Amino acid sequence: MYDVIVLFDGYSENTEMGSCANCSCVLLKGKDNIIVDTLTPWDGEKLQQKLWNNDINCEDIKYVVCTHGHSDHTGCNYLFSNAKLIVGFSISSRDLYFDHDFAGGKPYIINEFVKVIPTPGHTLEDVSVIVETKDRGLVAITGDLFEKEQDLSDDSLWKSVGSGHDDMQQENRNKILKQVDWIVPGHGPMFKVPDHYK
Template identity: 50%
Template sequence: MTTIHSVNKVIVLQSGYSREDAENPNAMRANCTCTLIRCRDGTNVIVDTMTSWDGEHLKSLLAKEGLEVNDIHIVVCTHGHSDHIGCNYLFQAAGLHLVGACASYRDLYMDHFGSGNPDEELKLDKNGEVVVQRTPGHTLSCVSVIVDNTETERKIGITGDLFERVEDVEDQNIWLDAGSEDEKQQRVQRSRIAELCDYIVPGHGPIFAVDDRIRDKLKEDMKKE
């Protein structure tokens, strides 16, 4: 089903979470934030597909938006961890699966981020308003999707685990404990994305608005390094 809209719609299908397991303090319970982008040119993008056990659940979330799995044109996983890629197999009609900066279709692997230029962007829609950017840190291959011209007329960043949830701005142990392959780069990217975006959809929490207090804090965190 292809629908033309006047703006790009960002729909958080499910807000993610991460917390200590009630029974085992050495284990975590976590699932990712799963987001649908309905681009105004009719392209449907899903960002982060939860665990492999969430297939039926994800289908029902899409059905609430009037969509089936074959209506998704592009799959983006912000990085390759199992709670962000689990249901990629559902989207067999998609022309592109992007896992971090690695792009594929069936057994064909494409070199979209092969320029070596860290600022290289991949446009997902015909209008160039929905783009993928590299945001290394949590993993070195991490990407974020930046959506311009949204219903709120604001820019929305879907960042995966660059941000765990809004609380990690004040308490950086939250994102550090979630694992960071490069803390320094992650601080730089967190500040950059906060400067760029009005809202952030984090990897394991609900969407939040970015204000100057948040931007100032992230800028300070970056300078400490």
């Protein structure tokens, strides 16, 4: 089983100049070390420092999963040259790309504790990571499928940053809420799923 370590809580806010945002970045420490969503390209130094604080080097990361291809979720992928990359529905290692039927609903099994499942809605190729943990039960790292905990009661928070696939996103949100105990959303702290969603 895994330790889920949120290296950085995501955030988003509207300003006069535009939206100010960065994603949640999560280290899954266990059998195969995994990082989920790698911030913006300007965050490499602080990301490396956080990993070192957790006794992990970039070379120790076996998988990088980016929940979708937006720049605030993929920016530091370049740090992890030993890792297999899963960016939305695309799986690659160096110049080799692997076939996988995410579009048909097939999960990608990393190991017996971690799988990557298709959860389109925010984009048509979003994925979420489901991980069995030592102390929190099942945790989903969902990227922008969930913006933040507050969007459970105010759906305008996720619909306002979506890409026009609201019905699909709502369906996948419901699926996640029914099966996991905790969620790490794209732009807010980890939260416990309220019991009434089960």
